[in-house]
Every structure is written in C-alpha cells, then in structure tokens.
Amino acid sequence: MSGKVKSSSRKDNKNETPFIKIIIGSVVSSILYFIIIALYAVFALKSGANASGYMPVGMVFGVLTGFLCGFVAVRPIKQKGVLYGSVAGIVQALICMLVLFVVNNASAGNGIFILSAIIVLCAAVGGVAAVNMKKRKKY
DSSP states (O other): OHHHHHHHHHHHHHHHHHHHHHHHHHHHHHHHHHHHHHHHHHHHHHHTOOGGGHHHHHHHHHHHHHHHHHHHHHTTTOSOHHHHHHHHHHHHHHHHHHHHHHHTTTOOOHHHHHHHHHHHHHHHHHHHHHHHOOOOOOO
C-alpha cells in the first residue's frame, strides 16, 4: 500500500514541476541574453563600431538563447516539447520585452516584437530537440 502512495506522490510532483522548470529555463536564458548583449555593447563601444549592428546581433543572440531556453526547460520534463518550449519562449520574450521597455523608456519598435517571435519559435525548436534527444548508454 505504501508503494502506491509513493508512486502517486511522485506522479503529482511530476505534474507540478514543469512550470517551475519552465520559469527556471526562461530566467536563466534571459539573464544569459542580457549578459551577452552587454558584452557585445562594451566591445562595440571600445572598438568604435556603429550602433546599427545592435539589432542583427540581438536577433542572432535571441535565436541562440531562445533555443537554449526551450532546451533547458524541456530537457528535464521530456514530453510535450513544442508546448513547453513555446511557453518557456513566451516567458523569456516577456522578460526581454519588459527589460527593453524599461531601458527604452516605454518606446517600442518593430524589432522588439520580431525578437519576441524569434525567441518563441526557437524555444519551441529547442523543446522539440530536448524531447527527441536520445540518452547515452553507459557501458
């Protein structure tokens, strides 16, 4: 009888944890995104580069961190990669939009919305990759 209680409590715990893992994946990838962007900004400032390169570089890093967001959030869950990856991407996109709105004094261009769509799409792809990744066999 105690075996059933343990298995049901594990099952309930498994149903509660996806959202915690999604939030953790989103926050970690958002922090990584802003660290990379800040490092690029310092590099561009020191080298005297033009500010027009920020948007394409931000999009490229949005692709990378969006994929990482979906992968990190879905890898422990190992199911529903598109759904959980997309939700993680939406959370990361909302975090990025909030920070960018604060930094830009509540003015938004089309680039912020395009970046959000890219992050959500890449997070869904990262979620699918995390679900379909095969486990290594230990010899």
